Amino acid sequence: MRPFDYVEPDSLDEALAILAGDPDDTVVMAGGTSLVILMKQDLVRPARVLGLRRLTDLRAIDTAGGLRLGALATHGAIGRDAAVRSFAPALAATFAAIATVRIREQATVGGNLIHADPAQDPPVTFLALDATAVVRSSARERRIPLDELFVDVFETSLEPDELLVRIELPELPAGARAIYKKFLPNTRDDYATVSVAAVIATDAGGACTHARIALGGVGPVPLRARDAEQALLGRRVDDAAIKDAAALAAAATDPIPDLRGSAAYKRAMAGVWTGRALREVA
């Protein structure tokens, strides 16, 4: 690993001031699971690493107005948290099944989002849950809906002087059911070939009143399958409706061929796994 300068501020204000002072040569480190590998592989060559580990306030998880996850909450802490489980079991399950226990203890939700790897699990469930990223710089705070956070592979819409401080999730519609499923044909700690999060609510007559379908691993960014969601609204979520939505979800993908399959295979699997997810929450 190339040498770099390391700074570890004691407060968020101090961290933001350091970032504001030299945003282009400073790389922020939360848990470090991704950044340390990228530095070892010489893919990231920071002059300065800004370590956030002393900002313990940012580990908080609370249920004010829905659910708020501090950016430094670890995957393990979120997966185990009783408030997260009662807010949305699918969200806790998403975090409890990321990679391995070692990664879950070190990696943080904020680091995960800002790394912006399109094959990661949390962004997919967050998209389906209408999450918002709250970011701060020394000058301002702003809120970024999650579907505007991801710009491209490893690229977000944060400015260089901004830090992600928390993720906010609104209450789900009454009676909504949510699920996250990932297709893991190789090993359980692998990146998913395709992953799907779905949220469905229906009225007393069984007609769909709320639909969210999000997909991971099948494009440069995690994506919402909005046409598929629209196709479900007002209808009973039966086999015919699920078939239509699955086809529209597959059509929304833009996968690249790699070791996990050809583009056509991944697109087909996006349809299959969307259908499976919808059947579980219908």
Added chain:
Amino acid sequence: MSEHRVRFTLNGAPVERTVPAERLLLDLLRDDLGKTGTKDGCSVGVCGLCTVQVDGAPMSACLLLATQVDGTALTTVEGLAQAGHPSPLQDAFIGEGGFQCGICTSGQLMAAAALLRDQPNATSAEVSDWMMGNLCRCTGYYGIARAIAAAQKQ
């Protein structure tokens, strides 16, 4: 380029060292502190050979900068034995054939020890889920699973 004073406890004993910012915990342990029980495998956090416990939580020493353990209580495989005797878990690995070549064993032990502490009554499915990230190319995992089950009964 910057250097940092890091202080932590290693298997209960205080340690204080000055390290360059880019020093990995794995290298600090093996090269500076002579604790070579923690092995270097894949170097990308996948194989589990370098599993240590940071404040009790299993983590990969190859993915941690030494600065990240400042102020923590660190446990390595050298910390498992009690008064010079193998721990019940280590005895179970010996008794049940939980290793062959041995390269993965210290990582297996550190992961399993954290599981036994946090979830002493884990089902075999929960054991398998927890241990899934510690790879072994010799045993087929049967001996490891038997050893952990035997240790749970102690």
